[in-house]
Every structure is written in structure tokens, then in C-alpha cells.
Amino acid sequence: MFKAIVSADTLQETLDSVSVLVDECKIHLDDDTLSIRAVDPASVGMVDLDLAATAFESYEADGGLIGVNLSRLEDIAGMADAGQLIQLELDEETRKLHIQIDGLEYTLALIDPDSIRQEPDIPDLDLPAHVAIEGRDIDRAVTAADMVSDHIALGVDTGDDLFYVNAEGDTDDVHLELAPDQLIDLDAGDAHSLFSLDYLKDMNKAIPTTAEVELELGDEFPIKLHFDIADAQGHVTYMLAPRIQSN
């Protein structure tokens, strides 16, 4: 059983966070939380999303699992105006999701969850460096790095106590250093890893410029990015595997 009412903004934010990595996903409909875990086809980027029942206008669920086509669901949500409410109701028998927006009813055929790529186990890493940074600074770094290279190094300099971004191209380079007073928080630790810019650009699309983003970093380790959605009633974690550094 699943029946919920949610604002168009919240639904769009939720779907966008996942659709930057995958086209289809499984959605867990537990009694107090809607949750999604997914990994991209190359197993390089992962997403773990939780949206509390309190993020909804109303929410009733009892532990179901549905498979959805994300871009289709995004298109439907995109028909609603910003403040409008969207009603969702699962028909268990037909395995269809009834979506209502101000009298307009869309009947969406669901996907068999077994046909969707398996959900990843997102490892509980104990990474030495923690950085809290504004979404707009991630956007600036990723946009600039993309002008010169297809990969980007993120690290923490424990000596000078700063977070840095480096991108080295064939002729041009991009470098950004942020000291503690330019960050929301810095818990320095030895960290330097290289990442594919394609993935970070996709993740960056889903990060609001005003969001406070927590980064967890290590030395040639995956990076984790955490941020809130839906007025902190929802939470997204991205994990991105490092690229092997050639020196």
C-alpha cells in the first residue's frame, strides 16, 4: 500500500538527485521513509537518498518496493507548477502508479524491480578529512576544472590547513584553495584523490548552490558528498570512486 501527497518541488528535487546517475531505480516505500539507492552502470558513482514521511503533505506506506523510469516520472512532475501538490497512489494489482495533479490523472506503468540493476552497498568508510562547503563553491570549481581537463583532484593540505581543488590540462591549469574562513567547516586530515569530472559534473547538477555540502575525503580514496533536500526532511549521499593517479 502506498498513497502520498507531496509538493512538486520536493518530488522534483528527489528525482533529480538520482536521475543524474541512473535512468531507472527502485524506490523503497517504508512506513516512515521513502528511500533510493542506486549505482551507475560503470559502478563509479553511487547515490543513497532518504526522504522522511514528514517531507510529504500526507504519506502512507507499508514497506513496498517499486521500480520506476526516472525521466518519465520527472516529466510528469515537471507538468506541475512550483507550489502545486502531486498525489501518488499505487495500484498493487495492476502495478501502476496513479499520479494526480489538480484533476489531471497520469497512470504510470511501473518496472519490475528485479529487472533493475542491483542496489549497491555503500561502504561505511572512515575518511580522515571532513570539509563543509557551499554548493556554489563546488559549482565554481567543477565549472572551471571542466575548461581545462576531464579529471579533478580534491585534497586537504594539513600543513597550510586548507581545502584545495586542482585540474591540470595540456596547457592550462585551474587551482582553487579555500581556507577555513572561506569554508563552513574544515576538519583537516591527509587527503588527495583524483576524480572523473563527468561524474562530479552530474552530481553538481543536483546540488543546490545554496546547499551546505559535507565532503569526506581520503588519500586515493572515494569521496562522499552529503547534503539535505526538502527543507532538511530529506538527505542525499553521493559516493564517487577515485581514478588511479598516473605520476
Place this chain on the structure above:
Amino acid sequence: MFKAIVSADTLQETLDSVSVLVDECKIHLDDDTLSIRAVDPASVGMVDLDLAATAFESYEADGGLIGVNLSRLEDIAGMADAGQLIQLELDEETRKLHIQIDGLEYTLALIDPDSIRQEPDIPDLDLPAHVAIEGRDIDRAVTAADMVSDHIALGVDTGDDLFYVNAEGDTDDVHLELAPDQLIDLDAGDAHSLFSLDYLKDMNKAIPTTAEVELELGDEFPIKLHFDIADAQGHVTYMLAPRIQSN
């Protein structure tokens, strides 16, 4: 003889209503009205437009007929700012239309009216159901239906006293029901017809979201859509032939 001054907005609205169906048209320049009738190449959609002399800043005509390339005339009108006035003057000898916008003069070669597809006779049908609906509700229905199908059913349910829209796709469906309190007016009568979404999408482009649109519907009959333009100094009627239903 034809000489007129009209606001850029009014001219654009007029041209757009016709250009969604045809590339070229004949314009009748009668002494108190400018009028256009046209049918698309497949004879599926028709338009009948009247613009009263009172919609113009000034208007002098004596029953002439000109043939124009609509997209060309739209491009010219598009050079004017929203509030600007456009002067039109026909040179009978050269068969050219002189168009002036704030000192800029564009000389447009006209098309021989005889070379343009014949104007349709728009039949005076006595259709059983009449619905008055906001332009934005037509827009919502057409946009949603377009996500699942290439045709759309419009009808009136006399039992439940409501207007409905149905679009059935291979996997997903769209359904919209509007009761009298969600409509401007409903004069129920037996009606259900299937239409090509391509045509309705084109017509929808020319219908302002704030317009009050009168629909006339029947059972496997053409639909007529009426709405005002130019502050009710002009009027547009679209007629769209039904598709044969396969059951």
C-alpha cells in the same frame, strides 16, 4: 486600397493564430473587417479568423484580397517592440505591402492569391455538447496527453455531467475530468471523438492560457474551438476533423 496602423501585439496574435496551420494564406481586406480562412494541406484542421477595424489604430480598406507568406510577415512583426505600432500600406500597382515600424520600411512582395490553396467552407454544424474552458486547461491536457500518445479523446459524460480528456499509450494513460465547477460553463450532450494530437498541439500554441475557449463537440464529429483575440475585437474559430476510432 488598404492602409492601416496596428499594434505589434495584435498583428502577432492574428498571424500566429493562422500560421500554426498554414504557411501562406489569403487575407480579405473588407471595409470593416480583416478576415482569414485557411485549411491545412491534409484538410484536417481549419481556421476562420475575423479582426474588426476597431482592433486597429486606423484602418481603411475597400474589399481587397492579398496573399501573404505568414512566417515572413511574422518575422517582420517580430522586429517591433511589444507596444510599438506597425503601419501597413498596399501598393496596388506593384502588389507589394509597405510595412513601417518607427521609420524602418520593409517592402514585402505579396503572393498571387490564386496560387494559394482554396479557402475552406467551414460547415455550420449543430453539435450537441458545449464546453467553456480556460486556455490553460487545454494546455495541461494536451501537454500531458502528448507524453503518452499521438491522439487524444475529448468527450462529455452526460451521466456524471463532466467534460473529459483521455489519452491511452502503450503503457501509460492520461485522464482529465472537469466538473461544471472547474469549467466556465458546460452544456452537456452526448459527445466523444478522437483527434490527432499534432493538430491540437499546434492550435494550442495559438490559444492564450488566460483565454476563455468555447468547445463544440459531438459523437465522432469534428470539434470547434472558439476564442477571442485583440481584446475581443478579433475572434478565432478552429475546426478539427476527428480520427476514425479503432475498437
Place this chain on the structure above:
Amino acid sequence: MFKAIVSADTLQETLDSVSVLVDECKIHLDDDTLSIRAVDPASVGMVDLDLAATAFESYEADGGLIGVNLSRLEDIAGMADAGQLIQLELDEETRKLHIQIDGLEYTLALIDPDSIRQEPDIPDLDLPAHVAIEGRDIDRAVTAADMVSDHIALGVDTGDDLFYVNAEGDTDDVHLELAPDQLIDLDAGDAHSLFSLDYLKDMNKAIPTTAEVELELGDEFPIKLHFDIADAQGHVTYMLAPRIQSN
């Protein structure tokens, strides 16, 4: 030695004025002025730009010459917000330009000036007609002319004391006449020349609609267009060679 701080707006305006004609250019870094002269590959359009040291927040230079890729430098400047300051510093040894925007450092490899097309000598012509006109009127004339033709005639009618623009297409024509009261200034003299619209469209892109543009015109002679940038701390001159008229 070169070290300067400049607003993003001023830098963008400067680069745009030159990039409409060429992809790479030499920049002269004199002690009180930054200047650029360039000619397009076909030697039809030329630009001569001066930006005074006073247009910068701070400026130190001693007569250097650098070669730059304009679109790359425009992309970098485009990362800054409208009001933001951009720091430029030349590393003489590595021949790289260090560009800083709010902590983000971009290291741009310069181009050997000797590998860039030679700078033109812009002739000091004594043209008989001078017209001062708003940028928006140039924009209107060029946009309209582009609808009918690929060349445009500009001239002054000394008899009627007006500046005119003519474009003749295969079927349609565009004509604009501006009398002294519709111009900022008119110093009439015999002038009529035909120009390639492609070049004038490119130059028009860099002319602000609110700019006061000085035109110098002659009879089958090049045209010169002058306008200020950077709150009159900078100045741009375009020169465009005429096309041969076929009569």
C-alpha cells in the same frame, strides 16, 4: 611586467569587441593603456581598441606584448559574476597569465605573438560624411536587412539631409531613413557604400544598444564605426572595407 585588477564587465566588453573579428590577438600592455589591433583573416574588417589604465581597479605594465586565445579568455571571464573583480598577472618566465577570481586561479598558457596574424595599419581616412547614431538603430537596420539580403548599403543623402540604409533582396526590400532629429548628429557629405552584412552583424553584436556610435562614411569607401566602452575609459574603432557595387 603586467599586473592588473579589472571588473568582469569591463574585461568581457573588451574581449567581445575583438572576438567578433578574430580568434587570437596580440595585446599591448603599455604603462597607461592596454591596446589591441586586429584584422580578420579576409582583411575585410579591422578593430582598434584602447582601454585606459583608469578603466582598471589597479594597473601596472611596462610595455609588454602578449598573445591570447580570445574565446578561452572570454570563457574564463564569463565564470565571474557581473560585479566581480578579476586579477591578472603575467609570469614573464613561463609566459603564462595567472587569472584569479575570488580565490579561483586559472593559469592560461599564452600564444607566441609572432604566430598571430600581423596587426593592421588602420588608415587615417578623411571621410566626407559623419553620422552619430544610437547603437539600437544600427541593430534594427542590420536585423531587418539580414531578412532580405546578405549585403547592405549605407549612405547620406545630402539633398534631403538624411542618413539611409538600404537592403535589396530578390523579392523584398528594407529601407531606413533617419533625419537629423532622429540622429544624435549628422554632418552630411556625399556617401554611399555597400557592405557585407556578415561583418556588420558581427560588429553589431559588440555594440551596446545604448552606445552612441560615430560613423564615418564616403562614396565607395570603407566605413569606420567608433564607440566607447568601459564608461568612456575605453574606445573601439571598427573599419570595414566596401563591397564592389554591381550596377
